[in-house]
Amino acid sequence: MVTFAENQPVSKAASQPTTTGRPMIEARGLSKFYGQFAAVRDVSFSVPVGQVCAFLGPNGAGKSTTMKMLTGYLAPTEGSAFLAGHCMETDRLAAAPLLGYLPENGPLYLEMTPESMLRFAGQTRGMVASLLQSRLEYVANRCSLTSVWRKPISKLSKGYRQRVGMAQALLHDPQVLILDEPTSGLDPNQTHDVRELILSLAKTKTILLSTHILTEVTAVCSHVVLINEGRLVFNGSLSEMVANAEMETRFRQLTVGGRTP
Numbered sequence: 001m002v003t004f005a006e007n008q009p010v011s012k013a014a015s016q017p018t019t020t021g022r023p024m025i026e027a028r029g030l031s032k033f034y035g036q037f038a039a040v041r042d043v044s045f046s047v048p049v050g051q052v053c054a055f056l057g058p059n060g061a062g063k064s065t066t067m068k069m070l071t072g073y074l075a076p077t078e079g080s081a082f083l084a085g086h087c088m089e090t091d092r093l094a095a096a097p098l099l100g101y102l103p104e105n106g107p108l109y110l111e112m113t114p115e116s117m118l119r120f121a122g123q124t125r126g127m128v129a130s131l132l133q134s135r136l137e138y139v140a141n142r143c144s145l146t147s148v149w150r151k152p153i154s155k156l157s158k159g160y161r162q163r164v165g166m167a168q169a170l171l172h173d174p175q176v177l178i179l180d181e182p183t184s185g186l187d188p189n190q191t192h193d194v195r196e197l198i199l200s201l202a203k204t205k206t207i208l209l210s211t212h213i214l215t216e217v218t219a220v221c222s223h224v225v226l227i228n229e230g231r232l233v234f235n236g237s238l239s240e241m242v243a244n245a246e247m248e249t250r251f252r253q254l255t256v257g258g259r260t261p
């Protein structure tokens with residue numbers, strides 16, 4: 001068991017929006033084809049500074065594929081992704097410090113401990129030793145990792161592995177978080193903790209969050225982007241989405257038996 005100093009606040013400078021006047025996250029006509037199959041087709045939307053946006057869709061709708069294109073991990077077949085105005089195809093290095101990404105099944109080095117993996121991640125990002133140490137302490141506390149800090153990741157439960165992924169996304173104090181199903185596989189207590197964490201991060205960050213859990217959307221998001229079979233079928237506020245029906249009913253109306261409403 002390791003104990004750490006009090007949580008440190010996210011640095012003010014790092015949480016300031018950029019001055020480009022552009023949305024923080026922007027998908028412009030994104031498509032991804034695997035052979036003839038369109039995993040994502042002509043998806044456009046944007047997330048302004050400070051917004052928490054839910055990214056919804058049934059299994060296989062293309063959420064993870066879109067998120068990978070937004071984060072520069074996957075090249076689009078057509079279209080472009082921008083992060084704080086930086087094109088992810090041509091200017092990814094400039095965007096990297098601004099972006100924290102929790103992939104669906106994040107690449108965790110199983111033989112490492114949370115401490116050694118996160119330290120390695122920080123060094124790879126070029127964080128200076130004193131800053132890295134304070135950020136390690138911050139994410140260990142914030143993601144409730146102190147009890148497993150020096151245990152091999154291979155021995156951790158799915159919930160703790162997810163927290164390590166979240167800690168990696170937060171380590172460098174990015175302005176933008178792209179979180180692919182952050183509560184997937186978590187028990188109700190862990191889900192509650194992660195939701196609280198996202199709510200508190202929402203005060204200073206721009207967040208795009210994919211989830212299957214509709215109550216999560218109403219708990220933390222103000223805006224909804226919904227895709228079905230690779231196509232955008234809704235892009236609007238949460239109140240517009242649920243104006244005339246329950247969330248679940250609206251989700252089914254938009255995704256079952258038809259591509260467009």
Ligand SMILES: Nc1ncnc2c1ncn2[C@@H]1O[C@H](COP(=O)(O)OP(=O)(O)OP(=O)(O)O)[C@@H](O)[C@H]1O
Nearest residue numbers: 034038039057058059060061062063064065066104
């Ligand atoms: N490398 C690949 N080669 C071929 N097809 C792929 C590849 N990656 C994804 N797909 C397909 O693209 C579609 C979209 O997949 P994606 O993982 O983006 O969906 P998703 O909305 O994230 O689904 P889930 O909610 O189940 O995670 C699926 O039909 C998937 O099988």
